[in-house]
Amino acid sequence: MPEPDSEQPVHPDIEAAPSSEASGLTPEQEAWLNDVFTYHAPDPADIIAYIAMRESGKSLGRTILLCTPACADQTAAIRSVREAIMSANAARARRGRPAGPPPGRSH
Numbered sequence: 553m554p555e556p557d558s559e560q561p562v563h564p565d566i567e568a569a570p571s572s573e574a575s576g577l578t579p580e581q582e583a584w585l586n587d588v589f590t591y592h593a594p595d596p597a598d599i600i601a602y603i604a605m606r607e608s609g610k611s612l613g614r615t616i617l618l619c620t621p622a623c624a625d626q627t628a629a630i631r632s633v634r635e636a637i638m639s640a641n642a643a644r645a646r647r648g649r650p651a652g653p654p655p656g657r658s659h
Contacts (some may be wrong), residue, residue, distance in 0.1 A: 592645040601644055611639035 577585070594602065612633050620626045 587646065587649060594645070598644055602641055605637050605644075609633050611644050 559588050614624060616629045616633070620629065
């Protein structure tokens with residue numbers, strides 16, 4: 553599937569994002585954003601790793617549900633496992649490139 557043209561809107565009802573010059577971003581920040589918000593197609597090894605991570609998260613989620621009472625903390629624990637798996641998937645997809653903060657900025 554071809555990459556969408558960054559100059560064209562993604563959808564007719566959505567305006568294209570301003571260029572890096574118009575937005576005040578540096579070229580490095582623009583490149584970082586493009587990488588963070590680009591779909592990174594998995595290779596066969598990635599698919600196996602994603603399945604392994606997802607199944608491990610599901611196993612921990614099952615243990616949490618079986619060993620804790622239904623409460624806000626249980627929900628938070630499940631949400632944290634889900635977030636951990638999503639972050640691990642992103643680390644794999646982006647091949648370890650940093651997710652933030654953007655270049656040239658600090659918190």
